[in-house]
Amino acid sequence: MSVVSSIKQAAAAAVQALYQQPFTVADVAVNTTKPEFEGEYTIVVFPFTKFSRQKPEETGQALGSYLVANNPGLVAGFNVVKGFLNLSIHQDYWLGYIRDAHQNPHPGQKPANGKKVMVEYSSPNTNKPLHLGHLRNNFLGFSVSEILKANGFEVIKANLVNDRGIHICKSMLAWQMFAHGDTPQSSGIKGDHLVGDYYVKFETILREQAETIISDVLEGNFKDFEGEEKEKIIKLHTLLHKPDIQADAEKAGKIKDEIKELSRNKTEIMQQAKIMLQQWEAGNPEVRALWQTMNSWVYEGFEKTYKRLGIDFDKMYFESNTYLLGKDVVEQGLQKGVFFRKADNSVWIDLTADGLDEKLVLRGDGTSVYITQDLGTARLKYADFHMDESLYVVADEQNYHFKVLKLILEKLGDPSAAGIAHLSYGMVELPHGRMKSREGTVVDADDMIEEMISTAASHTEELGKVKGFSEEELRELHETIGLGAMKFFLLKVDPKKRMIFNPEESIDLHGFTGPFIQYSHARIKSILREFSTADLASLADYRHNAELLPMEKELIMINEQFDGVLEDAQKEWSPSVIANYAFLLAQTFNSFYAKKENGKYIYSVRDAETEDKRKLRLQIAMLMANTIKQAMKLLGIQVPERM
Incomplete structure (x- = not known):
């Protein structure tokens, strides 16, 4: 069970215990706590005031005290800001999560729910x-x-x-x-x-x-033209020459389009x-x-x-x-x-009563x-x-x-x-405008694939990140990066939105792109390669004792949210939810990895301040790499072991 689900269950039980009122988990609103406040997760208190008959601040205090007292392994502390109850999650919860996650090679995978969906x-x-x-x-x-x-x-x-x-x-x-x-x-x-x-x-x-x-x-x-078609074309011609139509470019354009289509036929x-x-x-x-x-x-x-x-x-x-x-x-x-036949033998359905039009379902011929x-x-x-x-x-x-x-x-x-x-989903356009099949101005998928692979090759070689690769490894890497860039760019936008695809922008190693995430994964794997197989295997049942530092906790928290992200992506039918999450994983790890104070890396793995910290950060790194890999796999994108 995710931490958010646990909080919701605990809060619903608290309302029932404190106010003797039935309250369902679905009625509890939980969000991540804003950065300016202490805590990790926030419960919206306002819905509970109708039961408590107290001010939101008083209700929040009562609810927070109950949660700390009755959920010792989950809630370590709390604070109330107006109508919001900010919860600090117990360190043991996060350490327990990372230990359990280390045993799970397929994070996010849920059991069969018995429902069948065809996706065409x-x-x-x-x-x-x-x-x-x-x-x-x-x-x-x-x-x-x-x-x-x-x-x-x-x-x-x-x-x-x-x-x-x-x-x-x-x-x-x-x-x-x-x-x-x-x-x-x-x-x-x-x-x-x-x-x-x-x-x-x-x-x-x-x-x-x-x-x-x-x-x-x-x-x-x-x-x-002849018959009904002739009558229609004459009517359009007459309309086109009316002064009010001639003065309206949009209306005139639509009439000309009708004339064009009739003429084509x-x-x-x-x-x-x-x-x-x-x-x-x-x-x-x-x-x-x-x-x-x-x-x-x-x-x-x-x-x-x-x-x-x-x-x-x-x-x-x-x-x-x-x-x-x-x-x-x-x-x-x-x-x-349900259908009716017209004089020309064509078959139609009348949907005007449903706010639609008549619809042709079979031609007259x-x-x-x-x-x-x-x-x-x-x-x-x-x-x-x-x-x-x-x-x-x-x-x-x-x-x-x-x-x-x-x-x-x-x-x-x-x-x-x-x-x-x-x-x-919205249509895709190129920077120079919309594609048209009739005019032969579409961009073939095969040509786009080759362009993306070629662009990936030039970018990686310019950056000098391909030393030690064989020719075959280079070809595979360029294809992985090029296809990954294209897929990510086309999936990171909400499906409902129209978009402009820019091949050059999609392959930037420093932007909101697939290659940025792929490079972050490769960077983590390069850190892990510094340690022996025995070192990594020894982490399986390791129990940590050290206090979690802020960014250590943040990385664990973000990984733990994968289940909820998956559910949101499914409900919205939106891979963009996964794409944004994968980018957040990569971005946060890069910040963690590069964080310095007084010229020293705060979160060094190899040079960690204690053996316990070294093992903790190794586990976090392994967890991050696996979650990034699984998230990108859901987008159909491979992540290389090295770049």
Whole structure:
């Protein structure tokens, strides 16, 4: 049990004993004591005054006296500042903790809680390689999965591959038109990159064709449109030329975007892609064969990238296997009256009564949309695992989509609906702005990996910290530092926030970075290497007698908080909580290690003032190294033994 849990239990028991009032542990608020006051932990007294019928200061005095008298191994003393009771924790508690922690190679790991969670992340499209946005997604999904495991959940890491749809047909069509039989083997290009090149080629041609149609529309020529689409484009054209719209750049921009999208859909090359999609859904053997071939190139490329990043999955789902299940769900929904069919044969659901809009769930030509396959996948996932929670790691651009998905499943009475949750995260941008797949301006994950490793190499060599390393050890070190820098930088920010990724900033050995923490771990290990295996083994059951100095106690306290940090990270689905904690560990140890007075190191290990102090600081150093390693492991980051 953590010290905070122990304090809460003791305080709840004290309230019941002093005031004969039932009081639960959950009602006790405990915080770390502010640096300007004496003590380590502070209880907020105000909630107890309604039972004591006394002033907060008097209530705090009574509660503090009771805790000291009845919890001798926990509370050594107290002081009251207004409505806050500051507690000094008994030294024996901290010494007992460090002795017990020395026996635990996996701090923070909680027993199984009987709950099952599926975490779906990555979800790449097979028309392009993984890019920088996918990196944040993958790192978040992997880390949240590890954090859930550490908190006792059974976790299934899942990846839903978007392997079908109009975007896939775009790459296929462009390859048919321009590749002349090119393959990854013949071109020497990694499979996912080769397919992505043809997606960009398609979009380039589409953009050129769309510009002609847009130009015609802006000049009042609507020859490419007919029926409802023609009525809509004429209406947009009319709106665009109204004086009030022309005076409002934002509104005019939105209308132009609508015209642009309608024009894109009327291009010749887009019409060909739509025909190919219909052929794919009809099972055309030639289209299906090309699809399988090109997807196989992409999967081989993905696998290499995942392996290098240390990303893994327990279960793979493919939209090509789930979109028909989604169509079945739509048909059942029609029969139940949950969905309705429009004149053009498309199927919709009306969510206006729920404060949302009408939502398309099946196109008029019978082809599916994203929500169709997501309905099918949700049902399949639940049938496979009957998990308590199904967590989707998807960017905040899809907030509305997941609201709609959960609501539709609830209206259908589907058992999967209850557990659906969306870990919504902000998009990643580079210092020069947002990336765009259509325009080929995305930063490929593989290119980013190479850049990070190259930057790590130049930084470590400049600092002269690589003496005595073999070529193989150097390659491994640079990869560890480069990937660690990238993962930490993308995880240290609250997932809900958008962020700008700066590769150069991420690798600073002196900042709030992964390499700073990695270097701190290596520094601790270098201290431990000064002692023999026998020296370290002798610490197993050692009992200390010396008084703890302030920073010795502080380091033990911070390590003891790991359990609570883990719980907070799990509740918030936020690896940033772990990242901040890992940085605090490293920063505090560095301050401890470097603390001087009159030119001498106060907390020296080898030159400690007594044998007891030497062993105590050795134990603290070992504890720090292990906790840093475990915290960084939850982020998917390795820590080197030396740097």
